[in-house]
Amino acid sequence: MGTAKRQPWVVGVSGASGTPYAASVIRGLLAAGEAVDLIVSRAARLTILDETGISFRDAHWRADLAAWLGFEAAGASGDTEDTEASGGALGDVRYWPAGDFAAGPSSGSYPAKGMLVVPATTGAVAGIALGLSKDLLQRVASVTLKERRPLVVCVRETPLNGVTLKHLVELDAQGAVVLPASPGFYAGGSTVRELVDFVAGRVLDAVDVPHSLYLRWEGELGAAARRTDANAAVPPEGE
Numbered sequence: 001m002g003t004a005k006r007q008p009w010v011v012g013v014s015g016a017s018g019t020p021y022a023a024s025v026i027r028g029l030l031a032a033g034e035a036v037d038l039i040v041s042r043a044a045r046l047t048i049l050d051e052t053g054i055s056f057r058d059a060h061w062r063a064d065l066a067a068w069l070g071f072e073a074a075g076a077s078g079d080t081e082d083t084e085a086s087g088g089a090l091g092d093v094r095y096w097p098a099g100d101f102a103a104g105p106s107s108g109s110y111p112a113k114g115m116l117v118v119p120a121t122t123g124a125v126a127g128i129a130l131g132l133s134k135d136l137l138q139r140v141a142s143v144t145l146k147e148r149r150p151l152v153v154c155v156r157e158t159p160l161n162g163v164t165l166k167h168l169v170e171l172d173a174q175g176a177v178v179l180p181a182s183p184g185f186y187a188g189g190s191t192v193r194e195l196v197d198f199v200a201g202r203v204l205d206a207v208d209v210p211h212s213l214y215l216r217w218e219g220e221l222g223a224a225a226r227r228t229d230a231n232a233a234v235p236p237e238g239e
């Protein structure tokens, strides 16, 4: 019979600080052999630019994504058209502009597995909780909830005001997993990358995608300190 149906995870990147969390989640999904449908909100272009120096462009999304994920060695060039050669090592990724309400994932009939909003702004949290659908990211999140598919909302803001706390409770009541971008230190992470990967790993845990992004708790107090000490004993590259 025909080929297997493509069933992607939708990754929605909204304009909160924490774009490295999104990059780590996308890398983790691709490493696990999952297909990814990517939506980047208008505000997220600003945070990506601010935190990585990359201008994320619709017309060159594949090259820009490859650079963002650190795959640029695969031959992606910022000035090329969106071709297989440009960022071709990315894997199975589709990109949908945030203003495209006719995009595949905007319909419940599109065979998405679910959606990960990483990082999630308080605005995205509000829009999803209230069903505003002000852009494609929010529309797909609403579709994900109505189809009873997994939705993970990795909120990034601190401190939180009362209305955001109410919206987060509402999301929980609707079946979403509210997963604050809140790294744990019990895995012994000492670098920024390890702490970022911890949060990304917890996002993937929430949807049962296998990964090795952080070391799991094994019931042994003091293990984190020993791992950190062991890491500190290894001289940084170049020394």
Ligand SMILES: Cc1cc2nc3c(=O)[nH]c(=O)nc-3n(C[C@H](O)[C@H](O)[C@H](O)COP(=O)(O)O)c2cc1C
Binding pocket: 013, 014, 015, 016, 017, 018, 041, 042, 043, 044, 046, 047, 050, 120, 121, 122, 123, 124, 135, 156, 157
């Ligand atoms: C550099 C930068 C960092 C931001 N960080 C956050 C943040 O951590 N959390 C948040 O809720 N909003 C943050 N914002 C504000 C959001 O981008 C803004 O509320 C925007 O309207 C959210 O739109 P979106 O949900 O469609 O992405 C930040 C904005 C900028 C420019």
